[in-house]
Structure formats: C-alpha cells, structure tokens
Amino acid sequence: MKIEAPSLAALPGIRHAFFTRRGGVSEGLYASLNGGMGSQDDLAKVSENRARMAGALGIEPAALVACWQVHSPDAVILETPWTREDAPKADAVVTAVPGLGATITVADCGPVLFADPVARVVGAAHAGWKGAFGGVIEGTLAAMERLGARRGDIHAAIGPLIRQDSYEVGEDFLARFLDTDPAFARFFKPAERPGHALFNLPGFIAHRLREAGVERIEDLGLDTYSDEDRFFSYRRSTHRKEPDYGRLVAAITLAPTTQT
Template sequence: MKVEAPSLAALPGIRHAFFTRQGGVSTGLYNSLNGGMGSRDDRENVVENRARMARALGVEPPNLVACSQVHSAICVPLETPWRREDAPQADAVATAVPGLGATITVADCGPVLFADPVARVVGAAHAGWKGAFGGVVEATVAQMERLGARRADIHAAIGPLIRQPSYEVGEDFIARFLAESQTFVRFFAPADRPHHALFDLPGFITHRLTEARVGHIEDLGLDTYTDPARFFSFRRATHRAEADYGRMVAAITLS
C-alpha cells in the first residue's frame, strides 16, 4: 500500500507515506488505490481510497489535505483543513499543526516530502519538471522557515517518479533548461531519437534541494513508468493510449 523513506521513518513524532496503487477499491484503469479526485474514476471509490490512506497515516480523512495543483512554484501554509472546492491553487503544502496531513498527488511528477523534526514542521511538494524548474522546492523550504524550520535540520525525501531512462524530451525542453544554465546539460543523456534526450528529473530535484541548503536528502530510486504493478504513470498511460490514469498520494504529518 505504501513505501517509506528510511530517513523520514527514523524521525520521532513524524509519519509519512508514498502510497502505491495497491490496496484500494477502484477497478479497471484505476486498479486499485487511486487517489485522484480529478480522475474520471467513481468519486465514491476515490473517497474510500483516500480514507484508507488517511487511516494508514494516522489522521482523520478530512485532515488529508491537498492543494489544487497547477504546476506552479507556490507553497501554501496549512493551518486548518479546507474543502476540495476551496483548495488554493498551489503545488506544495507546509504545516506545523499536528494531525494534519500535508498531501500531494502524482503520476510521474516528483513527490518530495520534507520534515524538520526539531522545529516540528513538515511539507509536501509536487515537483514535476515545471515546478522544479520554477522553484517549488525553494518555495516549500521558505514556507517551512516561516513556520519555524531551519534548512540545516530539514530532511527531504524524493519518492516514486519517472526516472531518466523513461523520460525522453525534445529540443524545446532541452533549450529551456540550457538557457537558464549551461551546467544543466548534466541532467540530459542521449536518446535513441535525434534531437531528443533523456531527462534526469530526480537528479534535478536533488540539485534544487542542495542549492536550497536542505540538510538531509534521500532519493528512493523508484521509477513509476517501469513498475506498473505498483505505480500509476501518466506517460505510460499515454503511450498505451489509455483513456485516463490514476494518481498516487504522498503525505506527511506530525503525530
């Protein structure tokens, strides 16, 4: 049902999960733990799936709180739960309130969970290439600082996401990164097709975390694209011409 980062699991008073696609009630394309409220799955199934995730995390289902993700570089503070229809447009959540689950959904983009066990502040970021490029990692760290965290005390874990051998990109994508910095060439490897490359998203996220002076960084090394038994993947669903795809949830809470 979930995988955990050993570095986060070792922290007292903090619970987290990178939920897989296993252990839910959804069927068909969404089999079985689909957490995507924006998918075309039966809403009742998604509500039950998310309730199961909340129980596994040790929080009440309404306290598993996510923003309305828009591939931005915005992190919002979480003080009280909001309803889905009132969710702010952002791509990261940070909280210092025990019992609230900072939550994001993914299906190839990078889920990054953060925890400062000293100040007792946690956060979750949806870091696709656009968010990572735009600064969602830095925004999350800054929001955690406003809640009392210290960068050197923050532990960050990168969960299941699409990895370099599965992530082919075109010339425009490459040009955007190299226009920012020629040093970013190290995040691209040759692809079989001309004028294409393979992008290292977790490597780029790690770079952003390092530049943000986060004290402890862990990458679980899991590829959503190549493991259909455990993970949903937007790109895999696209390549298979499937009508839709499920979403996985990553969440962290102060117990």
C-alpha cells in the same frame, strides 16, 4: 500499500507515506488505490481509497489535505482542513499542526516530502519539471521557514517518479534548461531517437534541494513508468492512448505530542 523513506521513518513524531496503487477499491485503469479526486474514477471509490490512506497515517480522512495543483512554484500553509472546492491553487502544502496531513498527488512528477523534526514542521511538494524548474522546492522551504523551520534541520525524501531512462524529451525542452544554465547539461543524456534526450528529474530535484541549503536528501530510486504493478504513470497511459490515469498520493503528518 505504502512505501516509507528510511530517513523520514527514523524521525520521532513524524509519519509519512508514498502510497502505491495497491490496497484500494478502484477498478480498471484506476486499480486499485487511486487517490485522484480530479480523475474520472468513481468519487465514492476515490474517497474510500483516501480514507484508507488517512487511516494508514493515523489521521482523519478530512485531514488528508491537498492543494489544487497547477505546476507552480507556490506553497501554502495548512492550519485547518479545506475542501477540494476551496483548495488553494499551489503545488506544495506545509504544516505545523499535529494530525493534519500535508498531501500531494502525482503520476510521474516528483513527490518530495520534507520534515524538520526540531521545529516540528512538515511539507509535501509536487515537483514535476515545471515546478522544480520554476521554484517549488524553494517555495516549500520558504513556507516552512515561516513556521519556524531551519534549512539545516530539514530532511527531504524524493519518492517514486519517472526516472531518466523513461523520460524522453525534445529539443525545446533541453534548450529551455541549457539557456538558463549550460551546466544543466549534466541532467540529460542522449536518447536513441535523434533530436531527443533523457532527462534526470530526480537528479535535478536533488540539485535544487542542495542549492537551497538542504543537506539531508534521500532518493528512493523508484520509477513510476516502468513499475506498472506498483505505480500509476501519466506518460505510460498516454503512450497506450488510455483515456485517463490514476494518481498516487504522498503525505506527511506530525503525530500529536504526548501531554504529561
């Protein structure tokens, strides 16, 4: 049902999960742990799936809180739960409130979970190429700093996402990166098709993390596209001309402190 990053699992008082597609109640294209409220899946089944995810983290279903993702660089601070209808448009959620789950959904884009165990601030970022290129990593860190986090204390984990050998892009995509910084060429390698390249999204995310001052970075090395048994994939569904696709959930929360 879930995968944990060893580096985050070792931190006291912090719970997290990169949920797989296993262990839910959805059927067909969405089998079985679809967390996508914006998918065409039965909403009752998605709600049950998300309740199971919340239970795995030890929080209430309403506390599994995500933003309305728009491939932006923006991060929001979570202090009290909001509904999907009231969700802010952003691509990262950070919180310092125990029992609230900073949550994002993905289906090939990069889920990045953040934790500062000293300041007790956590965050989750939806880092597809647009977000990573546009500054969502930096936006997440800035929002965490507003809650007292320090970049030198932050741990980051890159979860299941589309890997380089599965991520073919065209010349316009490549040119956008190289026009910004010719050194970005190291995140691409030739594809079999002429005029195409293979993009290393997790490598680029890790680069942005390091450039932003995060030294503790873990990459789980998992490919959503090639591992159909465990992960949903937007690109795989598109290649098959399927009408929709399930969404994976990544979330992180602070466990309540013990009062003495």
